[in-house]
Amino acid sequence: MSTNLKLLAKELGLSISSVSKALRDSYEISAETKKRVREMADKLNYQPNPFASSLRRKKSITIAVVIPEIANNFFALAIDGIQMVAQQKGYHVLTYLTHEDHKNEESTIQHLQGGRVDGVLLSLCRDTADIKHLTSLHETGIPLVFFDRVPETMECPTVTTDDYESGYKATEHLIKAGCKKIACLSLSNYLSITHKRMKGYEDALQHHNIKLDPKWVLQCSNDNATNLAMITKMLNKKDRPDGIFATVEKLAISTYYVCQDIKLKIPQQLKVISFSNLRTASLLNPSLSTITQPAFEIGKESASLLFRMIEKKTFGNRIDKIVLKSSLIERESSKK
Amino acid sequence: MSTNLKLLAKELGLSISSVSKALRDSYEISAETKKRVREMADKLNYQPNPFASSLRRKKSITIAVVIPEIANNFFALAIDGIQMVAQQKGYHVLTYLTHEDHKNEESTIQHLQGGRVDGVLLSLCRDTADIKHLTSLHETGIPLVFFDRVPETMECPTVTTDDYESGYKATEHLIKAGCKKIACLSLSNYLSITHKRMKGYEDALQHHNIKLDPKWVLQCSNDNATNLAMITKMLNKKDRPDGIFATVEKLAISTYYVCQDIKLKIPQQLKVISFSNLRTASLLNPSLSTITQPAFEIGKESASLLFRMIEKKTFGNRIDKIVLKSSLIERESSKK
DNA sequence: TGATTTTACGAAAACGTTTTCTTTTATTTT
DNA sequence: AAAATAAAAGAAAACGTTTTCGTAAAATCA
Numbered sequence A, B: 001m002s003t004n005l006k007l008l009a010k011e012l013g014l015s016i017s018s019v020s021k022a023l024r025d026s027y028e029i030s031a032e033t034k035k036r037v038r039e040m041a042d043k044l045n046y047q048p049n050p051f052a053s054s055l056r057r058k059k060s061i062t063i064a065v066v067i068p069e070i071a072n073n074f075f076a077l078a079i080d081g082i083q084m085v086a087q088q089k090g091y092h093v094l095t096y097l098t099h100e101d102h103k104n105e106e107s108t109i110q111h112l113q114g115g116r117v118d119g120v121l122l123s124l125c126r127d128t129a130d131i132k133h134l135t136s137l138h139e140t141g142i143p144l145v146f147f148d149r150v151p152e153t154m155e156c157p158t159v160t161t162d163d164y165e166s167g168y169k170a171t172e173h174l175i176k177a178g179c180k181k182i183a184c185l186s187l188s189n190y191l192s193i194t195h196k197r198m199k200g201y202e203d204a205l206q207h208h209n210i211k212l213d214p215k216w217v218l219q220c221s222n223d224n225a226t227n228l229a230m231i232t233k234m235l236n237k238k239d240r241p242d243g244i245f246a247t248v249e250k251l252a253i254s255t256y257y258v259c260q261d262i263k264l265k266i267p268q269q270l271k272v273i274s275f276s277n278l279r280t281a282s283l284l285n286p287s288l289s290t291i292t293q294p295a296f297e298i299g300k301e302s303a304s305l306l307f308r309m310i311e312k313k314t315f316g317n318r319i320d321k322i323v324l325k326s327s328l329i330e331r332e333s334s335k336k
Numbered sequence C: 001t002g003a004t005t006t007t008a009c010g011a012a013a014a015c016g017t018t019t020t021c022t023t024t025t026a027t028t029t030t
Numbered sequence D: 001a002a003a004a005t006a007a008a009a010g011a012a013a014a015c016g017t018t019t020t021c022g023t024a025a026a027a028t029c030a
Helices: A005-012 A016-023 A031-043 A050-057 A073-089 A102-112 A132-139 A163-176 A192-207 A224-236 A249-262 A295-310 B005-012 B016-023 B031-043 B050-057 B073-089 B102-112 B132-139 B163-176 B192-207 B224-236 B249-262 B295-310
Strands: A062-067 A092-097 A119-122 A144-147 A158-161 A182-186 A217-219 A243-246 A271-275 A289-292 A321-324 A327-329 B062-067 B092-097 B119-122 B144-147 B158-161 B182-186 B217-219 B243-246 B271-275 B289-292 B321-324 B327-329
Touching: A005 A016, A005 A031, A016 A031, A050 B050, A062 A073, A062 A102, A062 A295, A073 A092, A073 A295, A073 B092, A092 A102, A092 B073, A102 A132, A119 A295, A132 A144, A144 A295, A158 A163, A158 A295, A163 A182, A163 A192, A163 A243, A163 A271, A163 A289, A163 A327, A182 A192, A182 A249, A217 A224, A224 A249, A243 A249, A249 A271, A295 A321, B005 B016, B005 B031, B016 B031, B062 B073, B062 B102, B062 B295, B073 B092, B073 B295, B092 B102, B102 B132, B119 B295, B132 B144, B144 B295, B158 B163, B158 B295, B163 B182, B163 B192, B163 B243, B163 B271, B163 B289, B163 B327, B182 B192, B182 B249, B217 B224, B224 B249, B243 B249, B249 B271, B295 B321
Parallel strands: A062 A092, A062 A119, A119 A144, A144 A158, A158 A321, A182 A217, A182 A243, A243 A271, A271 A289, B062 B092, B062 B119, B119 B144, B144 B158, B158 B321, B182 B217, B182 B243, B243 B271, B271 B289
Antiparallel strands: A092 B092, A289 A327, B289 B327
16 A cells, blocks of 8 residues: 555665664664655655554553634634744644533543643633533542633643733723613623633722622523523613623624624723624724733643643643733723 | 553453454454453443544544645634534544744644545645645545645635625725725635636726726734735825725724724725624724624534545445635724 | 355464564684 | 673653454354
């Protein structure tokens, strides 16, 4: 079939082992033999069989990225950063989408126990409450780094952003813009990012002597139609909020759609700020004030950390917790 | 280390081959032995070594997706569709980004000759003129499907959209909105999609007796700053176009930024229509008229076709050319 | 009962590498 | 010139599966 070491050896009148060593530039092989071998390998377009190699060396030169979704600016940018580092290291990248479904996350993790990859980058899905599949994976000893959506009750390396501070600042920004009744759109009951962003929201309110009203904390679902209905219901009431803090991009987009629909003026009647990596944030009508996470950097840092672990360059059993900063960008949607 | 067939066999007092057969549900193994084996496999959390398996069976259960970029709504959605089909088939997905660089495309393809994957899904990068790396890959006999950006001079299965018709319709739409001087923003000299979309543009102009002025066909680069400069220059002239047809999303976004910058009113002074998969198209200021490709469907169809080829379900040496339809969605940016 | 088939399992080769250990040949040392 | 060493290459085992083939024992048949 395709050319392998055996064929190459026959063609060159050498043994398989010598050819292998020549290609790996071993000191045991003379310079001229190496040259001959390399030339023949080029001529016959030899490509080593990756499975034979991986089987023998117990290295896959591959990492896995497990994320909730890909049609999402944050994750697309993060993957971009991950790919950049991986490509630089000569590694392959397997991507798995959980579609925010715990079952998918579990079965994916289960598959990855088989040694298919040398390391795993993971961002939890919104309904992951039980993490025993994660501890199980962790216990196999495979390098594992969580990014952005990380488990709260597990000792593991993570790359996140300053979610609490960002939630605080976003809320404070709305308060300073004159909002008194600030709603918070939350993605999940389980995610650390949601918890922290909401804690920032709560603390900012308290610090400014605004009482938190639980009816303005919306636990959104994974279904867009449901979210639209919930937001519409809230905004259609007489007693409606005058500010919205969306903890994730898509909830801000839903809010915009609702406001367009029910003709609520942003920012005159409702001010909005949201976590978002939209490239079109400043082109929206009105332009959207955002907390923007350094998504590409997060991917880059996560991958770099993972490779440090794979290459055992991380000292002892120290556990890295990298925290990057998000930036608040004021635009029209939250203007006073 | 991790539990393998050998350990399982020892634990069960069986031979390795029997255990293997039991797990693969062979008729040669009795029902009760199968049960015993499965229970022990579960108990010891046995996961077959994928490399040993792939080596032996000459199957990787993996496909490769090679695309120009991921932080791009079209490709993100396409990947989503691909992943859905792959997951359903129990296949793994390796993703490679070329970043619109021919060199990367070449080296990625080179790597894929080694048998790492059972099939390849590919969308060309903008500067791919020479396609001998592609014919070379094709000649290895590995199933290969191109989507959206396909080579024009190669006999191969493709999944595309009705680019010519869409280009024609988009241009005609601008003409009907009253435009006389319509510019076309092109991505590349080499891509089939650009050729076809531009041919539609040219034919629509001709059909409506508008003479094509070459100064209004802009060959954009891969550098955003350069594009902004080119577009600004064109729109700042006294003799500027009154309509713009952007062949790709990011050029429309650049156009919006330029108009915001130089205070040109869309659609009063300049009407805009663009190929785009922006979820926020209707939230932009003004909302953007788009030709929207069924990106998710394209991914789905491409993957399905690829799997038909992998499973040899495609008849003889027929070459599938699947063409899906894009839809023109009129919004404010091209209002009369 | 003896011959034949069926059932259930085991032995061993194969996939294509990598790597350890040997062996051969050439070179240097005494 | 004989012995020791160095250089270059080969033999073979190993990685963990899958699969072909062989072979007991049990079941069926004549």
